[in-house]
Amino acid sequence: MSLSNECEIKDGLETLVESQAIGELANLAYFRVAMADSVAVEDPKFTLQEVLDTFKSCLSENKEVFLEHYVAGWLGLVRFMNSLGSVFSFIAKDAVNKIQILINHLNGENGAHYVTVQSMVKYELDNQLVDLTKRGSFPESGCRTLLRLHRALRWLELFLERLRTSTEESKTSVMCSEAYNESLSQHHAWIIRKAAGTAFWALPGRATFFDVMNVGTPEQVVAMLGDALPLISEVYQVTEDLYAQNNILDLP
Numbered sequence: 001m002s003l004s005n006e007c008e009i010k011d012g013l014e015t016l017v018e019s020q021a022i023g024e025l026a027n028l029a030y031f032r033v034a035m036a037d038s039v040a041v042e043d044p045k046f047t048l049q050e051v052l053d054t055f056k057s058c059l060s061e062n063k064e065v066f067l068e069h070y071v072a073g074w075l076g077l078v079r080f081m082n083s084l085g086s087v088f089s090f091i092a093k094d095a096v097n098k099i100q101i102l103i104n105h106l107n108g109e110n111g112a113h114y115v116t117v118q119s120m121v122k123y124e125l126d127n128q129l130v131d132l133t134k135r136g137s138f139p140e141s142g143c144r145t146l147l148r149l150h151r152a153l154r155w156l157e158l159f160l161e162r163l164r165t166s167t168e169e170s171k172t173s174v175m176c177s178e179a180y181n182e183s184l185s186q187h188h189a190w191i192i193r194k195a196a197g198t199a200f201w202a203l204p205g206r207a208t209f210f211d212v213m214n215v216g217t218p219e220q221v222v223a224m225l226g227d228a229l230p231l232i233s234e235v236y237q238v239t240e241d242l243y244a245q246n247n248i249l250d251l252p
């Protein structure tokens with residue numbers, strides 16, 4: 001995928017952040033990213049396969065993480081969340097804001113340094129473009145912005161693993177909040193934890209959830225989750241190791 005139609009994507013995201021109709025526009029934004037990759041997009045509905053494909057493209061042969069594919073993966077996930085209802089809008093809006101910041105870096109004059117997460121970290125640290133101990137001059141550094149999505153990727157991994165091994169009786173709200181409590185919640189203020197916990201109760205049941213994934217039978221969903229999880233885990237682990245090596249896992 002190439003961000004040759006960067007302006008269109010950027011315009012779409014800017015509108016998306018400002019708009020109340022966030023769900024509809026998230027679809028549009030992802031639609032454009034997908035088009036840039038020649039993915040078949042006649043059907044604008046979310047499919048788990050699309051997200052799987054973007055995470056598959058994330059890692060280079062030498063395990064570098066391509067930022068544009070990472071961003072495309074998140075846009076796909078936001079589309080999914082938007083299809084679940086407006087109660088998740090505050091979460092989607094935060095995710096989209098962060099995606100927008102990363103796309104701005106990719107499209108900016110220093111975009112060449114933002115091709116991979118590895119090159120982004122090196123560039124920003126070498127040039128003191130990251131607030132390391134307290135928030136200051138660089139609230140929109142790529143490193144701190146991606147870290148927020150990276151932590152959310154751990155939540156996703158834990159949640160999807162629960163979904164994969166769930167039974168018909170399992171509750172998505174319980175699986176979601178367990179995954180959240182084991183990961184992201186540790187980085188969130190009390191008020192955010194409460195709001196997130198409330199939103200989880202609005203999640204549809206497992207059967208509807210599987211339907212929205214547009215994969216097929218529950219057995220096919222489970223099989224695809226089995227394919228998707230190692231990819232997501234690897235992207236997570238490569239990023240985690242990179243951030244650990246550079247001592248930037250706690251950026252303010």
Ligand SMILES: CCCCCCCC/C=C\CCCCCCCC(=O)N[C@@H](COP(=O)(O)O)[C@H](O)/C=C/CCCCCCCCCCCCC
Nearest residue numbers: 048077078080081090091094095148149152155184192196
């Ligand atoms: C394959 C399909 C099945 C799963 C689909 C899941 C779709 C999930 C899509 C997006 C997930 C949301 C990502 C949220 C990123 C949150 C980043 C964050 O931590 N931000 C906080 C800190 O930011 P700064 O203030 O430091 O800039 C911010 O305070 C958060 C605000 C919003 C609340 C975030 C709650 C996160 C809950 C994650 C679970 C989402 C549940 C969705 C259920 C489908």
